Amino acid sequence: MSGLPDQPHDPESDGQPTEGGPWFRDGLGFRCTSCGNCCTGPPGAVWFERAESEAMAKALELDHETFLRTYTRRVGGRLSLRERHTRHGFDCIFLDRESRPGKALCRIYRERPSQCRTWPFWSENLSSPEDWERAREQTPCPGMGCSDPDALIPAETIVERLRESREADRRLAEQAD
Numbered sequence: 001m002s003g004l005p006d007q008p009h010d011p012e013s014d015g016q017p018t019e020g021g022p023w024f025r026d027g028l029g030f031r032c033t034s035c036g037n038c039c040t041g042p043p044g045a046v047w048f049e050r051a052e053s054e055a056m057a058k059a060l061e062l063d064h065e066t067f068l069r070t071y072t073r074r075v076g077g078r079l080s081l082r083e084r085h086t087r088h089g090f091d092c093i094f095l096d097r098e099s100r101p102g103k104a105l106c107r108i109y110r111e112r113p114s115q116c117r118t119w120p121f122w123s124e125n126l127s128s129p130e131d132w133e134r135a136r137e138q139t140p141c142p143g144m145g146c147s148d149p150d151a152l153i154p155a156e157t158i159v160e161r162l163r164e165s166r167e168a169d170r171r172l173a174e175q176a177d
């Protein structure tokens with residue numbers, strides 16, 4: 001899955017606000033177009049915590065063990081959501097390209113893990129404008145850089161998502177120790 005690293009983000013990586021505010025202090029344009037590009041691409045991983053897999057299992061009306069056996073796999077000793085190799089790339093197992101023609105939707109949208117909920121406001125994407133641009137181009141994510149004024153995400157919200165992403169990474173790293 002592009003945009004989704006095969007290791008949890010480095011919780012100590014850059015993106016901290018500097019004097020005068022972070023480089024994104026005026027906010028960033030972002031509106032998801034449901035293209036699905038961040039849920040596919042080269043092989044990757046979608047990490048999740050126990051509470052998240054329990055929530056996903058519940059949403060699918062499965063017991064936890066059945067969910068883990070059916071929808072997850074081990075990657076480097078950790079559990080990730082599975083992928084399916086399609087003509088688009090390695091799609092997340094929950095990516096739905098059928099329900100709405102031309103759109104790629106998440107089957108477990110309400111219960112998607114923190115890694116997905118915080119995209120694209122990850123440390124590695126927010127370290128600098130160049131990193132933001134790199135992520136936008138490499139994914140590619142047509143929602144990043146959306147110029148509609150209504151799509152402007154304020155800096156406070158970005159910082160909140162960044163914090164959520166970092167905290168989830170930290171917990172995942174601790175679980176792996």
Ligand code: SF4
Binds near residue numbers: 032033141142144
């Ligand atoms: S790549 Fe960007 S626009 Fe496409 S689904 Fe992901 S977040 Fe939305």
Ligand code: SF4
Binds near residue numbers: 038112
């Ligand atoms: S869980 Fe949903 S949002 Fe996350 S990668 Fe899979 S399809 Fe995309």
